[in-house]
Amino acid sequence: MRVIVDTEKCCGAGQCVLVAPKVFDQRDDGIVVLLDAAPASELHAAVREAACVCPGAAIRLDEQA
Numbered sequence: 001m002r003v004i005v006d007t008e009k010c011c012g013a014g015q016c017v018l019v020a021p022k023v024f025d026q027r028d029d030g031i032v033v034l035l036d037a038a039p040a041s042e043l044h045a046a047v048r049e050a051a052c053v054c055p056g057a058a059i060r061l062d063e064q065a
């Protein structure tokens with residue numbers, strides 16, 4: 001899995017950080033920071049949930065990568 005974030009779409013809600021803190025962090029202004037673009041398989045479920053709950057649809061997943 002490869003994770004791509006679009007900081008232009010991110011509205012700084014922080015849902016992704018709550019759901020998958022090993023993969024997402026936030027800058028001081030709230031915008032998402034991608035910590036791990038190729039997360040280990042045990043994190044995939046949390047990353048999918050983060051993408052689902054992101055209010056800005058700022059998290060894209062490439063499941064084939």
Ligand code: SF4
Binds near residue numbers: 017053054055
């Ligand atoms: S959940 Fe989406 S909008 Fe909120 S901080 Fe994460 S990427 Fe940004």
